[in-house]
Amino acid sequence: MCICINCNHITKCNTYHLIESQHKQPHLTRSPLFIPKYPVxxxxxxxxxxxxxxxxxxxxxxxxxxxxxxxxLDAN
Incomplete structure (x- = not known):
């Protein structure tokens, strides 16, 4: 399971943006600027x-x- 769904950085993270693309899902952010450290x-x-x-x-x-x-995003 992807830990991103419970991370404070999800809406601005470029790694999550990549995962959204791979899953063919709409993006939470058009141009994420946050680069996480050592994502696996x-x-x-x-x-x-x-x-x-x-x-x-x-x-x-x-x-x-x-x-x-x-x-x-509706709950935040």
Whole structure:
């Protein structure tokens, strides 16, 4: 699971912006300026008979600052 959803920097983070792109999701920010320190992204590839699935998860980051539910802009 991506830790970004509970990080205070999610709306301005360029690594999360990349993950949004890989998941073909709309971006929270058009031009993120925050560059996190030492993010670790796991790319999980699974396949079955009909298609391949790729999942990108940021699992470690020295810049992580916990703020639960940060991805939910309506709740902030």
């Amino acid at each position: 992204v796991h790319v999980n590839i699974s396949n079955n008979c009909t298609y391949n699935q790729i999942d990108w998860d940021l699992v470690e980051c020295l810049s992580f600052v916990e703020k639960p539910n940060s991805w939910n």
